[in-house]
Amino acid sequence: MSSLFWLSDEQMARLKPFFPKSHGKPRVDDKRVLSGIIFINRNGLRWSDAPREYGPSKTLYNRWKRWSDMGVFARIMEGLAAQAADHKTIMIDATYLKAHRTASSLRFKKGGRGRLIGRTKGGMNTKLHAVTDTLGRPIRFFMTAGQISDYTGARALLSSLPSADWLLGDRGYDADWFREALIDKGIKPCIPGWKSREKPIRYDKRRYKRRNRIEIMFGRLKDWRRVATRYDRSPTVFLSAIALAATVLFWL
Numbered sequence: 001m002s003s004l005f006w007l008s009d010e011q012m013a014r015l016k017p018f019f020p021k022s023h024g025k026p027r028v029d030d031k032r033v034l035s036g037i038i039f040i041n042r043n044g045l046r047w048s049d050a051p052r053e054y055g056p057s058k059t060l061y062n063r064w065k066r067w068s069d070m071g072v073f074a075r076i077m078e079g080l081a082a083q084a085a086d087h088k089t090i091m092i093d094a095t096y097l098k099a100h101r102t103a104s105s106l107r108f109k110k111g112g113r114g115r116l117i118g119r120t121k122g123g124m125n126t127k128l129h130a131v132t133d134t135l136g137r138p139i140r141f142f143m144t145a146g147q148i149s150d151y152t153g154a155r156a157l158l159s160s161l162p163s164a165d166w167l168l169g170d171r172g173y174d175a176d177w178f179r180e181a182l183i184d185k186g187i188k189p190c191i192p193g194w195k196s197r198e199k200p201i202r203y204d205k206r207r208y209k210r211r212n213r214i215e216i217m218f219g220r221l222k223d224w225r226r227v228a229t230r231y232d233r234s235p236t237v238f239l240s241a242i243a244l245a246a247t248v249l250f251w252l
Contacts, residue, residue, distance in 0.1 A: 047060060127144050140157055142156045143239055
């Protein structure tokens, strides 16, 4: 089928250093299995509907679940980003991802981590917080329930911010503690202030216009059906779907 997705040999060569080692019996063809996993995630299909060219659907699902739990897909994205990201100017923002009933149904067992799904005016959502490089390519992700403030995501991502000259953010990140923390890290904040501030905040309006690149990044991620709509109950597996989409779209 001409519409199927296949990784190239060059792309596989870049991915291979991040694969876990195979113990005992050799793994099934990595190129075929990973291409199938990407096809399923991009189109939002059930695993049982995988085209037969990719092999048994059970093999695809088992590899996807096992590597997601191991954090392999997140490491691939972060590893490739570390090799090529441009950190002169970084951007931070958040977006809502709709949670399907299959992700929000049934409760986690008592003492479980939780699904990071919350109720907002738009229904059941997960919020994705992201940091991008100068070109709008994602370098860090963090997930919370949909009703959680942007400040929570900013605080979680703060310690992992790379060295940069500027950080661009919208009014949702206008907080004195955040500005001071950025300055302490040697990063100049370019964040407009809330209109309710007694003293207006000065910022570089020309530079701020570049922030649309992170909005474009979110839009491209949501072209992947399994990212735009969350079907996975496990936050770890869902974050792997986001990391995989980011890898294919921006870093391969």
